[in-house]
Amino acid sequence: MNTVITTNDIFLFFAQGAYFLLIAIFATKLLRQYNVRIKLFTGILLLVWVILNIKDLIIYNTPVNSALERVNWITAFDQLAVPIIGITMFELSHPKSITPFKATLHLLPFTILLTSYIVTLNPALITASIIVATLYSAFIIICTLISLRSIPNSSPEHKALLKITCSFLIAISIWILSCIYPSNTFDIVYYIVSGIAWYIIYHSINKTYPLEEVINNESIDSDAIDSTTTDTLNSHPFSLALNKLFEQDLIFLNPELTLSDLARSIGTNRSYLSEYFNHECNTSFSDYVNNLRLSYAENLMISNRETSIEEIAYASGFNSISTFRRAFVKKFGLTPSQYRNELK
Secondary structure, eight states: OOOOOOHHHHHHHHHHHHHHHHHHHHHHHHHTTTTSHHHHHHHHHHHHHHHHHHHHHHHHTSOOSOHHHHHHHHHHHHTTHHHHHHHHHHHHHSTTOOOHHHHHHHHHHHHHHHHHHHHHOOHHHHHHHHHHHHHHHHHHHHHHHHHHTTSOTTSHHHHHHHHHHHHHHHHHHHHHHHHHSOOHHHHHHHHHHHHHHHHHHHHHHHHHOOSOOOOOOSOOOGGGOSOOOGGGOOSSTTHHHHHIIIIISOGGGOTTOOHHHHHHHHTSOHHHHHHHHHHHSSSOHHHHHHHHHHHHHHHHHHHOTTSOHHHHHHHTTOSOHHHHHHHHHHHHSSOHHHHHHHHO
């Protein structure tokens, strides 16, 4: 029996091929920058999408009992992409919050549904997977919108997260509709809309997270840093504001300074700022600030040799003498008094 190829079929093959090529290019570009954590997550997500597209080609060319069974097999595997989207969104809205255990919890219900369908071929499991995917997607969207409230509206992170959330929401909605009402027309619409959504997501992540993060699993103490200067704060979107606060306003002299206070001052949230210090400056926020305070205290000791150690400690932003002494010994290998004697 001859198979008639319609115009709709031709458009579908073209849309699927173009979509496959697009996401493969985006996945390759993001995975090349694997040392940026969010780019690694998004690259893995796109790689999964590429694999799912290859799966579609295999299933389309595998004999099945009916067209409905073919659609069920495609849907059964496609729903695995939903929790990976959720993991990526959680990483975007709550940097460094995703652990292997948490990722497993996200994947578990979808893996169970897929395994159950493979074993039983029960069509009811496909309906269940669509319902679970819909509820899970709603949960992810709500969590993301709640986290957006903690990020200043004017910050680049807020704008990027809003664009990415809307893009994922549109793509998932079209996917769910294509599962409920399978047809070539819906598939073509899905590939076009999803391709546009992926372009927006890729562009937003590439623009908002341009710096290469330094992945280092070893803990970095303040004594491992000979000197920390604001030269490290370079081409990040909020670098100019940070430079001004540290170099001109000397904000580190405030003994009550917190990461949240600093984040509010530059229009971002504490999670992004903490990640920036940890990975761009190779140090924690507290170590960074203490190193600036110690450098300031050293200059005071050199230029004001009659000023007491206690006065220098408080003038440098430390809120206790004991904290000042411990930090000073870590950096210089001498107590403040010993250092002053060396100067003499």
